[in-house]
Each structure stands twice: as structure tokens, then as C-alpha cells.
Amino acid sequence: MRSPSVVRPEEAAVPTTPARTGVWLIGARGSVATTVVAGCAAVTAGLHPPTGMVTETPAFAQAGLPPLGSLVFGGHDTATCPLPQRAEELTAAGVLPPGLAPAVTAELAAADARIRPGGPLPGDTRNDDELISAFATDLTNFRIGLDLERVVVVNVASTEPASGGVGLPPSSLYAAAALRTGCPYVNFTPSTGLRHPALAADLAAGRLPYAGQDGKTGQTLLRSVLAPMFRQRSLTVRAWSGSNLLGGGDGAALADPAAAAAKNAGKERVLDEILGPGVEGQVHIDDVPALGEWKTAWDHIAFDGFLGSRMVLQTIWQGCDSALAAPLVLDLARLTARAHARGLTGPLEPLAFYFKDPDGTPPTALADQYAELLAFADRLGEDDR
Secondary structure (H helix, E strand, O other): OOOOOOHHHHHHOOOOOOOOOOOOEEOOOEEEEEHHHHHHHHHOOOOOOOOHHHHHHHHHHHOOEEEEHEEEEEEOOOOOOOOHOOOOOOHHHHOOEEEEHHHHHHHHHHHHOEEOOOOOOOOOOHHHHHHHHHHHHHHHHHHHOOOOOOEEEEOOOOOOOOOOOOOOOOOHHHHHHHHHHOOOOOOOOOOOOOHHHHHHHHHHHHHOOEEEEEEEHHHHHHHHHHHHHHOOOOOOOEEEEEEEEHHHHHHHHHOHHHHHHHHHHHHHHHHHHHOOOOOOOOOEEEEOHHHOOOOEEEEEEEEEEEOOOOOOOEEEEEEEEHHHHHHHHHHHHHHHHHHHOOOOOOOOHHHHEOOOOOOOOOOOOOHHHHHHHHHHHHHHHHHHH
């Protein structure tokens, strides 16, 4: 009779801890970043479902994405309000549910301890290269000090005016630091970031995956669904006008006409590419501080039906921008990290699903972008099957 086999201690299965992925947020103490950190902790702990996270749907189960619990947050910001306090403010504003901030205060405090001063602040005498070097050092210390497999830099700071001055704008300084340290980069804002001409050579030489720009969370998301409908039904759109009423930091930032122009460029691109140039109408952005963290987007669409009959479609989108953006930021961080692990480089065109003004030449209609995103998920998981 054969004796039962004995498993020696050194041969026993040793549980493995998933490699950890850093997410470095530019604007790390803002509303979006705070909601990202609090939301990730809440979903990981099972306190809330991952509503709005496309990467948590079954189609992405085999994509090999880093688990939410393996994400480690840090970042740059010029603000000083600690994340736990910011989370309490967002709770009072109705963005975070009651009781969530105290439940995840340890995770918020840990992320806050990793936030480094951004810049340049008024009176800062450092030149561009000195600022980039300082930001790059912060990124390197974050990755090495916490033994992270990789770090994805995500810009969620307030919109800056279109670049036109001497030197690099702040968003491009942070993007240059990402390039210098070999970190994949996501620009969730309409700010210049990697698109500054001075970064073109480094971007080409860096061979990193990147995605952007300007997250598609509300009005433009709806436009990317409705515009193809008019085109496919052969209905002539005569005019498409819109208004945005914004509160909070985004409303204040977009009160600057130059910043608003950068924001509107992506909104207009969607209609131009789907319906063709020549559709009348503009988007107006108004700062309404009383709205706080909420926004209202209104669209008025004038179109012709059969035999020239005049018709109108109006839409109203009311929502909390931080709560709309946070799940997308988590999706993008995970997808970009996985693309980096697979050795992909250049613009991640399949991530156009998330952006108003995406890199590369992807399709514009949301349904077509979603199909490309699903194919990308299959591609990301191919070597794990």
C-alpha cells in the first residue's frame, strides 16, 4: 500500500500578494481626486457597489487589470486642505454619502500623507527644468519607497487657460516629469499636458502609453450618442446650442474665458466630426457658485424632418461632476497600467470612450468607441489565458 505523499513546508503553496500599482493624481486634494480615493476604498471594502466603473463589468474580468485593492494613491497639489477634511466637505455638499468619510478616513489620511507640494506657486523662482526635476523626484520616491510595480500619472486638476506664455504651463511640467520617470500618463482635463510642442521629442522617445484628453462625463457623452442618431436617421441638424451651469472649483476655473475656450473645443469637436462642420450654435459656460459641486447642462437641438418640418429636441443633464468622473479615473488608471504592463506604447486610442478630445484618430460615436474598448480589453488579457 502506497503511503500518502507528504508536502514539505518549502513546497507548500505560498499566498502571493498582488503587485501594487501607484496612481499619482495631479490636483490630488480636489473634488475629483478625493472622490476617487474615497470611492476606491469604499468599493474595495464592499461598502458600495462599483456603479459607473466599466472595468468592473463582466467584459473586463479577463483583462488582467490591477485589482482595486492594489491601487496606492499619492499626488501633487498646491492646495493644503487634508483629504479627510475635504471628504467631509464633499459629504456636506451631497457628493459623498453620509458616513462614508469616517469609514475610509484611514485610506484618505494615508493618501494625503503622500501628496507633495505642486507648483509653480506665486513667487516660485525655479525654472522649468528645476520644477520638472522636483516633480520627477517625488514620483521616483513614491514608486521606490512603496515598492510599486509601476505608477500611472493622472491629471485631474482644474482646467488651465490655453498655453501662450513663456515656458511650459503647469500641466505640461507634470507631464514632463511623468515622461522623465517612465510613468504612463492620463490627461483627464482639457489642459495642455503632453500636447505641448516642447514635449514632442521626449514623448516619442519615451515609448510610454498615454491617453487623453478631457474626460467625457455629461453633456458631451450625451452628444456622442445623439449626434449619430440624427446622422443615421438622415435628419438634418440645423443648430445645436448648449449651456453649462457649474459650481465648485471647476466653475470658478472656467469663468476664465481662455479656460472655457479650451473646454469647449472638445465639445464642438464631437459634433463637427459626426455631423460635419457648419452646424450653428455654441456652448456657453457660466460659473454659478450656489450650485456647489453640481452642474446642469442644457442642449437645444433644431433639426429638419420629412418635407422640411421643423422640430426641436431639448435635453437637461443634472449631476455631480466628481461622482461622474471618479469611476472613469479609476477605469483609466487600471487600463493604462495594464497597457504599460503589456508593453504597449503611444496613444491608447481605444480609451477614446472616456474622452471629449481623444488622442489619435479613433471613432467619435460612443457605440463605436465602446466596441473598440471591448476589443482592447480582450487584447489586454490575451497573454493571461
